[in-house]
Amino acid sequence: MNKIKNTFIPGIMTSLLIILGIIGWAQPAQAQGNPDEAQKMKMLQEMAPYKGYLKAHMNIPPQELLGGPLEVEITQKSGGVFVILPSKRKLDPYVFGTPQVPRALAGTPGINGLPPGVRGINNGQYTEMEKPSPFGDKNIVMGNGKLDIKAVDATATDAGKTNDEIKFMASWQDKQGNTYEVRCCGMLAAHGVEYPTFGGVVTNTVMHGSSRIGTALMPTMYTYFAFWGMGEIRKNGDVLDKPRLVHGMLTEYVRKKDYELAFDDEVTPTRKHFHLMVPPMRPEMKEQKFVHEDVKTGFKLPNGMELPFWHVMFENLEIDADRR
Amino acid sequence: MQKYNPYIISLLFVLSFLLLAFTLHYHAGSAINTQQIDSTEIAATVEMTNTMKFNPDTVIIKNGQTVQWKNSSLLAHSVTGDPSQATIKGSATLPKGADSFDSGMMDPDQTYQHTFSLPGTYQYFCIPHEGAKMYGWIIVEELSKNNHTSKIIIK
Numbered sequence: 488m489n490k491i492k493n494t495f496i497p498g499i500m501t502s503l504l505i506i507l508g509i510i511g512w513a514q515p516a517q518a519q520g521n522p523d524e525a526q527k528m529k530m531l532q533e534m535a536p537y538k539g540y541l542k543a544h545m546n547i548p549p550q551e552l553l554g555g556p557l558e559v560e561i562t563q564k565s566g567g568v569f570v571i572l573p574s575k576r577k578l579d580p581y582v583f584g585t586p587q588v589p590r591a592l593a594g595t596p597g598i599n600g601l602p603p604g605v606r607g608i609n610n611g612q613y614t615e616m617e618k619p620s621p622f623g624d625k626n627i628v629m630g631n632g633k634l635d636i637k638a639v640d641a642t643a644t645d646a647g648k649t650n651d652e653i654k655f656m657a658s659w660q661d662k663q664g665n666t667y668e669v670r671c672c673g674m675l676a677a678h679g680v681e682y683p684t685f686g687g688v689v690t691n692t693v694m695h696g697s698s699r700i701g702t703a704l705m706p707t708m709y710t711y712f713a714f715w716g717m718g719e720i721r722k723n724g725d726v727l728d729k730p731r732l733v734h735g736m737l738t739e740y741v742r743k744k745d746y747e748l749a750f751d752d753e754v755t756p757t758r759k760h761f762h763l764m765v766p767p768m769r770p771e772m773k774e775q776k777f778v779h780e781d782v783k784t785g786f787k788l789p790n791g792m793e794l795p796f797w798h799v800m801f802e803n804l805e806i807d808a809d810r811r
Numbered sequence: 812m813q814k815y816n817p818y819i820i821s822l823l824f825v826l827s828f829l830l831l832a833f834t835l836h837y838h839a840g841s842a843i844n845t846q847q848i849d850s851t852e853i854a855a856t857v858e859m860t861n862t863m864k865f866n867p868d869t870v871i872i873k874n875g876q877t878v879q880w881k882n883s884s885l886l887a888h889s890v891t892g893d894p895s896q897a898t899i900k901g902s903a904t905l906p907k908g909a910d911s912f913d914s915g916m917m918d919p920d921q922t923y924q925h926t927f928s929l930p931g932t933y934q935y936f937c938i939p940h941e942g943a944k945m946y947g948w949i950i951v952e953e954l955s956k957n958n959h960t961s962k963i964i965i966k
Contacts, residue, residue, distance in 0.1 A: 565918045567885035746943055802886070
């Protein structure tokens with residue numbers, strides 16, 4: 488397996504705030520010159536919820552996983568993929584509550600919480616997010632999907648360094664025969680400040696939804712395997728963009744009929760699929776933060792705009808995992 | 812010389828004729844059945860789509876007929892009428908005594924055929940898209956003498 492050197496990606500989860508660039512919440516507030524909102528956002532970033540936890544963990548060696556390292560291999564050798572397009576996410580009352588009793592406000596808005604201002608309301612209930620996001624129902628199918636992951640989950644907790652490892656490659660093709668590819672990870676996210684990344688690779692945990700690990704816009708889901716790291720985006724073999732944050736996870740099945748994204752009570756626990764996410768943010772290593780920047784995917788949407796992120800689902804999987 | 816009763820002889824002739832007529836009719840009927848239910852002939856084709864549908868989702872055939880599935884999508888699918896592989900109760904249901912069937916994973920453009928030899932309603936599913944409720948149904952009707960070649964497909 489590809490040995491990844493111990494790496495620290497500063498502020499990676501705080502920088503996920505940039506996802507608000509997609510959902511169009513923070514930027515309009517700043518553009519309108521609303522100092523209160525801008526100041527609130529800055530304070531929220533500075534008060535990232537896991538900063539206290541990290542203070543206790545930054546100077547410790549990577550702590551070993553209970554039971555020892557777990558090796559994971561996941562492949563898709565044939566069949567297509569679902570490429571998720573920007574659309575409005577319906578709001579699950581289990582996760583977001585109601586206008587009278589709202590939930591998912593904790594943490595930094597747009598990361599693992601959602602501001603009330605972007606929640607549509609009808610008849611006293613939340614309806615859908617008022618801006619498109621990468622976490623909706625719309626999708627297209629592309630062919631010839633391939634996935635090859637070799638990973639080791641060795642480190643239990645967040646720390647300054649990690650012994651986790653990953654080698655990741657995914658590709659798929661459009662109708663014109665163009666091949667899109669994501670490779671990862673030159674570096675692993677050894678920790679997060681908004682929520683933990685467990686050394687960059689995690690196995691057997693619950694994420695998203697009400698868990699506050701990752702965006703609440705995805706359902707609460709059991710996650711067999713997940714990683715966060717820095718990788719590169721290619722089209723027809725040419726590197727279009729690097730370094731980009733790459734997040735992947737093998738979870739229980741969270742889509743339903745017509746591939747609509749499930750609410751928490753609609754998840755299918757007995758089937759699995761793999762999610763690849765390349766969000767529109769770029770690391771600024773010197774400042775230890777990320778800035779908003781659309782991913783150069785090279786794929787044009789029907790309206791002529793370039794798809795600004797990759798959110799791709801693989802479902803014809805072979806999975807193997809063993810203790811070392 | 813023994814004399815025969817002409818009435819008895821006439822009756823025997825009539826009975827022989829009736830027996831012959833019945834025998835010919837019976838064998839002719841069997842021949843028609845054999846000719847018109849050819850299990851190698853494809854009675855209906857079901858396509859598997861990018862939108863995770865079996866199209867048509869319901870097919871009505873006669874007992875002994877064969878259905879073909881074609882993966883017309885870019886995705887990998889399966890045709891699985893095997894309750895032991897279902898993880899959601901009711902994803903696959905078969906008539907009592909019917910054999911299960913399973914295509915295994917089918918790449919784009921691959922085909923699969925199955926001949927149904929027991930009347931009843933079969934519900935099958937696609938393994939990777941069971942959670943997305945990719946279901947199909949085959950209704951296998953009893954063979955009847957008057958209408959044993961008909962097939963109806965409901966979209």
